[in-house]
Amino acid sequence: MTKKKGVFSATPSEPLKIAEAVEQYVAQGGVINVVPEGESGEMACETTKIAQEMDPEAQMKAKLEQLKGLVAKGAGVSALQYSLRMNRKEIKRLANEHGLKILYSRPVRSRPARSRETGVIDDTVAGHAMHYSSLGYTAQEIAQLLDLSVRDVWNIGKAYRFEFKSPAKIDTAADLSSDLPEPEK
Incomplete structure (x- = not known):
C-alpha cells in the first residue's frame, strides 16, 4: 500500500488574527459596513425589494414601455411572459388597454413541407x-x-x-x- 505524503510550503505561514487584519485593512483606506446585531446582510436586500414594490405605478409604466418595444420587434406572448414576468392574461389585458396588437410567433420554416407521396415515376x-x-x-x-x-x-x-x-x-x-x-x- 502506498502512503500519501502531504505537500508542505517552504515558508510556514503564521495565522493572522482577525482584529489585526481588520485594523490593517482600515489603515489602508478600506471601509467596513457594520451590520447591527440581530440582522443579516440579506435583510438589506429585502429592504430594497420592498422599496421597489412600493411604487407599482412606476413599475407598470416601465413594463408598458418594455411591452411596446418588444411588440414592435414582433415578440410573441411566450417571449413577453419571460421578459415581463407576467402571465398571459395580464399581458393581453395590458396590451388591449393600450391598443397594442401582439403577433403570435410562428416557427420559421426554411422550405415548404414535403409531401409523403412519391409522384408517378416515369x-x-x-x-x-x-x-x-x-x-x-x-x-x-x-x-x-x-x-x-x-x-x-x-x-x-x-x-x-x-x-x-x-x-x-x-x-x-x-x-x-x-x-x-x-x-x-
Missing part, C-alpha cells in the same frame, strides 16, 4: 437515370442532368431496387483500390 426517366448511373454518374449529377431533385433520384432507386452511386461511395472505392497491390505482368 419508366423512361428511370431508365435514363439507371443508364447514367452505369456510366459512373452520381445521384447528384443525375438529378442535375434530368432536372430532378436528389430525393426523386433516390426514390427511383427504391422503386426499381437499384442503387445509385454517391460521392462518398466513389471515394471509398478509390481508396480501397489504391491500397491493393498492382497486378503482376
